[in-house]
Amino acid sequence: MFKSSITIATVSGIPIRLHFSFLLILPFFALVISNNIATIAGMAGVATGDLVVSPFGLGLILAVLLFVSVALHELAHSFVARAQGIGIRDITLMLLGGVAQMEDEIEERGELWMALAGPLFSLLFGGVLLYLLRPATAVLGADVQLVVYYLGFMNVFLAFFNLLPAFPSDGGRVLRSLIARRTNYLQATRIATSIGKIFAFGFAVFGLLTGTIFLILIAFFIYIGASQEYQFNVVRDAFSDFVVSDLMTRDVSTVHRDLTVGELLDRMFAERHSGYPVVNDEGQLVGCVTMYDVQALPEAASRENRVHEIMAHPVISVRPNDDLFSAFKKLSEADIGRLMVVEDGELRGILTRSDIMKAYRLRALRDERARVDM
Numbered sequence: 250m251f252k253s254s255i256t257i258a259t260v261s262g263i264p265i266r267l268h269f270s271f272l273l274i275l276p277f278f279a280l281v282i283s284n285n286i287a288t289i290a291g292m293a294g295v296a297t298g299d300l301v302v303s304p305f306g307l308g309l310i311l312a313v314l315l316f317v318s319v320a321l322h323e324l325a326h327s328f329v330a331r332a333q334g335i336g337i338r339d340i341t342l343m344l345l346g347g348v349a350q351m352e353d354e355i356e357e358r359g360e361l362w363m364a365l366a367g368p369l370f371s372l373l374f375g376g377v378l379l380y381l382l383r384p385a386t387a388v389l390g391a392d393v394q395l396v397v398y399y400l401g402f403m404n405v406f407l408a409f410f411n412l413l414p415a416f417p418s419d420g421g422r423v424l425r426s427l428i429a430r431r432t433n434y435l436q437a438t439r440i441a442t443s444i445g446k447i448f449a450f451g452f453a454v455f456g457l458l459t460g461t462i463f464l465i466l467i468a469f470f471i472y473i474g475a476s477q478e479y480q481f482n483v484v485r486d487a488f489s490d491f492v493v494s495d496l497m498t499r500d501v502s503t504v505h506r507d508l509t510v511g512e513l514l515d516r517m518f519a520e521r522h523s524g525y526p527v528v529n530d531e532g533q534l535v536g537c538v539t540m541y542d543v544q545a546l547p548e549a550a551s552r553e554n555r556v557h558e559i560m561a562h563p564v565i566s567v568r569p570n571d572d573l574f575s576a577f578k579k580l581s582e583a584d585i586g587r588l589m590v591v592e593d594g595e596l597r598g599i600l601t602r603s604d605i606m607k608a609y610r611l612r613a614l615r616d617e618r619a620r621v622d623m
């Protein structure tokens with residue numbers, strides 16, 4: 250999902266990736282930490298005179314270790330998700346922390362534990378560092394003491410900050426899954442989103458008053474994230490009542506694989522279709538040809554080519570009984586306009602984006618009627 254990022258490590262099959270924004274924020278973090286090194290030394294009970302490494306060196310070490318902590322936090326989420334059968338595509342470290350990309354939406358029941366896993370890990374990790382530091386201060390150098398102390402402190406902070414119910418934060422997800430037990434998932438998302446936006450507003454005001462750019466950025470991401478999650482859930486909810494066969498177009502006009510491009514263009518103009526499923530002599534689906542395939546041809550050769558020479562090969566298909574939401578996801582992920590509906594190798598219909606949007610309108614109409622009926 251996040252392009253412009255590179256894989257730096259793979260932990261138990263999960264690639265950990267760095268987004269380019271991370272490369273910008275790392276020196277910035279190092280600088281902020283190094284400017285506050287005296288305060289941090291004070292908190293850690295270390296005299297600044299005893300430090301060997303330069304403030305910027307310490308800042309850089311701490312900035313890197315903080316992002317390692319964030320990666321571990323995301324791994325904790327990922328392992329719990331995986332234990333519940335959700336595949337993890339990757340973990341991306343970026344501007345404001347990390348994001349674990351799941352292959353599927355987590356089951357509603359599983360969300361509570363998955364959301365808690367990250368903050369619980371951070372709390373435990375930070376707690377253990379601080380706990381172990383106390384008896385070890387005598388043997389550790391001032392620099393190590395400072396690093397371990399600040400890393401422990403920041404992990405505990407990370408745990409509590411993530412637990413704020415500022416949806417879509419971890420705490421916001423915990424809140425949603427608790428609310429969802431009393432009402433439905435969409436309603437719970439709506440409530441959690443509103444609370445998230447209140448937090449975003451609060452962060453933004455506080456950030457503006459105190460001149461903390463970081464808080465303003467966080468506020469912005471919470472606001473956008475909350476809105477997106479809500480819309481996603483509205484769509485999912487609208488689609489959950491339908492299967493593919495409810496909305497697909499059944500009488501599909503197909504073209505034969507040996508048709509020439511010239512004949513194909515004539516059909517496209519006559520029937521005003523921008524794409525056709527391609528069939529063989531036995532009437533079986535062998536591919537799909539669209540306007541784009543024709544446009545991609547070098548002009549000279551185009552009209553005499555056969556359809557099977559220019560068609561897109563791997564046909565992306567769904568089954569008539571697949572739910573509409575998974576069809577919608579397939580369409581979006583492949584970024585295509587139509588899905589072939591196939592059963593036992595035979596073409597049953599085709600499902601376009603506008604067919605899917607019908608579900609949206611039907612649902613809105615039904616909700617309206619339900620309101621009238623009350």
Ligand SMILES: [Zn+2]
Nearest residue numbers: 367368411419
């Ligand atoms: Zn988290």
